[in-house]
Amino acid sequence: MIHLDQYAYGNALRNVHPQEKFFFALATMIICLAANSFVVSLIVILLMAGVSILAGKIPLRFYCKLMLIPAAFLLVGTATIAINIVDNSANLLWGCQIFHVYLGVTNQSLLLAAKLFFRAWGAVSCLYFLSLTTPSVEIIAILRKLKVPELFLDLMSLTYRFLFVLMDRADNIHIAQTVRLGYTDIRKGYRSLGQLVANLFLHSYQRSRDLYTALEARGYQGYFRVLEREYRYSKKNLCLILCLEMLLILIAWRYS
Amino acid sequence: MTTNILEAQQLYFSYPDGTQALAGLSVTIEKGSKVAILGPNGTGKSTFLLHLIGILKPTKGDIFFEQKKLDYRRASLQALRSRVGFVFQDPDNQLFSASVWQEVSFGPMNLGWSKEKVIEQVNLALDLTGTAHLKERPIHALSYGQKKLIAIAGVLAMAPEVIILDEPTASLDPQYTNHILKLLEEINSGGTTVIMATHDVDLAYTWADTLVVMKDGRVLKKGQPVEVFLDDEVLQASSLTKPYVLEIFQQLQRNGYFAEDIMIPRSRQQLLEIIAARGQDLINKRAVAY
């Protein structure tokens, strides 16, 4: 996760208007979802990989590793859909009998599962494009433009900021416990982890109070009013994105 | 033309758990001065500082800002905090935003300035602290020293007349310590009053123009660095050690190594210089003798 976040700040598309990237990722994702076709899914996967790697300068090896993360859920999830309890063994591609139940894969179920497999992967590649090129701070700014309530956004900012602080602390305590042999068997492991979490909670509580004090000292009046970075729209990018999406819609319409 | 910018009169304060942190503390802070508040851990330094911006309210006693008594109403507190900035010891407790730019703009935005003014001030503060190159970086990717600088920038951007820092150099390596001391020097020479709490006597001796020695929630002594550190009674009562520059100088002077009327050195640099000058002196004398 540290990587995804680091690339968001350090990729080659960092200075492109976040709204352009957000729109591009989301529109493509929705088309991929709605089209539910092999061709569109494959195009989306290739398109997003291409943009992320070539334009965003995300290392190829790292990108491939990322794409494998959801593979496990994908395999289990789609297999569960592909394999069904069937009563007649007529149009089965594959089947087996366990006790009195007959499990099998039909043409239909396999097609459904395979379509789903690629559709989900396509959508994931859109999500990756967004998180690899757009820092969370900018995504919060977009949500502000979309009129998401201020309170929700403030909580989001705080969560994002302190996630790293708490992670450091959790890491440090975990190491401190490890070097004092706290995880040498499962019983000790539970005890140590319980202490870690309890400590983390109390620490969060204390930190929230200290933070309030510090913000009060800087004139906090109930909301996090800050200056957001300004970006310029690029007509070229907007045209490109619109053309791409139109093209995708055409292909989707042709193949479904 | 020394006017008091801040004043505390007979402050008493106890924490909810019963510890009495302040016990009749009175002190005045002159406008434009560089004040170091000294004392070992647990003498109420931080508690006192939090009183100066009205975060803590004394159980007895008063705070005055520009001779005006603080009345703890919302508007007065806001007015006070718009002119007195505070930098906490742990930057992770102070930085709430993930982006450097947003973080530094928080204070100025709260002051209700125009967008242009805010941008100008944020850039000014980033330049002053030498952190303009960090503008696009997320806070969590910064080192401890960088976070500390951003915390200071966030306060400087509000253009305060007084800036208060709690242990600004704790946990920093010598490079960052020097950077921050130079920065504070620069801010002060622009007319801003700088107050810091520290337990580093060497730093306080060299940097401050006024020392406030605290003990048991009270002010034991206030004065110029040399004056305070020559007062052995105060040092003993507050269990402060003498700055090494002063101690070594005094030992050499007792040996008659320097002229009686020599300026007491305030920094390692100065001490080394007067020793070197004395060496030159001896060589010259010897040259004359032959």
Add this chain to the structure above:
Amino acid sequence: MTTNILEAQQLYFSYPDGTQALAGLSVTIEKGSKVAILGPNGTGKSTFLLHLIGILKPTKGDIFFEQKKLDYRRASLQALRSRVGFVFQDPDNQLFSASVWQEVSFGPMNLGWSKEKVIEQVNLALDLTGTAHLKERPIHALSYGQKKLIAIAGVLAMAPEVIILDEPTASLDPQYTNHILKLLEEINSGGTTVIMATHDVDLAYTWADTLVVMKDGRVLKKGQPVEVFLDDEVLQASSLTKPYVLEIFQQLQRNGYFAEDIMIPRSRQQLLEIIAARGQDLINKRAVAY
């Protein structure tokens, strides 16, 4: 009879984000020595220390404990960690228990000792660190310095043969700094090897018997404190400043103030003493002259 207790051979290590922290670091640590690892922040000091207890595994190179190569299997790591203790810089990131007693007994309990032995060891560690009176206190009610002592006690209670400390005196006031240095002296005189990382040159100069200067993930120089700090090339390359005791002594000696063969002072105390002795000397001479 100096045997190596720990040894690093050609360590290379890069963090997942690509930063190379160690680049061919080799060093031996003698049993029973007091080692200070010096270098500015970001030279890989902490990374190196974490290698010594097998928390980080080098991408290339080896660690030896008592001439035996560490093989990173569960049992070997456990054996190593039961004999090498580690104290982190920030006690707040290390202490996780509710009470002092719980915290200090954590390590001994994990060693699988009998209840009597655990109690004995915990009491010993509390006595040694001078924190027996804090036994019943909750951790969060302790001061920063007290927390630091408890963090050390928690490691000492495991009776390690080597104790490694990352910046043990950062953020501490002079009293606690002294207390901890004395404690480390005492532990060391009992035969325990003590290794600390620090960026405080004055402290390292006075306290250590062996210095390891690091730069860019490598060892630039290892040697006795005086030897290392007289090597101007090393100081410049590692941007370390000279300890003030040594610098002032050298300036005085250049002035011809001391005899050529005088012992180089290692501490402020020693420097003051030789200056005072010189003063006495002058008085005696003068007395003879009359």
Add this chain to the structure above:
Amino acid sequence: MIALGLGSFLVMPKAAYAMHIMEGFLPVKWSISWYVLSLPFLIWGLISIQKIIHKEPKYKMLLGLAGAFVFILSALKIPSVTGSCSHPTGVGLGAILFGPTAMTVIGCIVLIFQALLLAHGGITTLGANTFSMGVVGPFASFIIYHGLKRLGGPQWLAVFAAAALGNLLTYVTTSVQLALAFPAATGGFMASLTKFLGVFALTQLPLAISEGLLTVFIFNLLTSY
């Protein structure tokens, strides 16, 4: 500094035991439906939080930190009874500590960052995941905890049941959501639900027990402070 590269145990997830429905898995129809169903709970949560903040401004910081806390909690590896490692959901502990309405909001925020930073879950499935992890789980935990306590059950049992069942019910909901979206050709929703429950029960039951045990540990420590 140390943590810079370690993340030694808070590492990139190996999603073998993936708990949230992944990006793109649900058809558009169901994506929208779950968004619509979660929304009222989110609004309810925000209103209740706003009310408390009005009286106690510090509460906002606490909830922000709580979000970070739950995120870290759900990234911890707990040794499972079966020997494998897994992540707790934090649903039970969170519901007891912060209340179920606040947990809807916290849960949703945590899910957004899990999607963006860990590729765990997704944007199109955020509604569905919020409903299972932020609504069903916390409310179930909360009711179980207070119900058992009212019935005079011991504290540890209430905590254990709330955490374990909260975890389990979250996955039952996920199974329902998947079965609704992908009914079997023969047997429809029920047949599909059996399949998904079967797969999840195998993996999730021991994990639910692990989380229950850990939460009891944590809770005992918290009350001892």
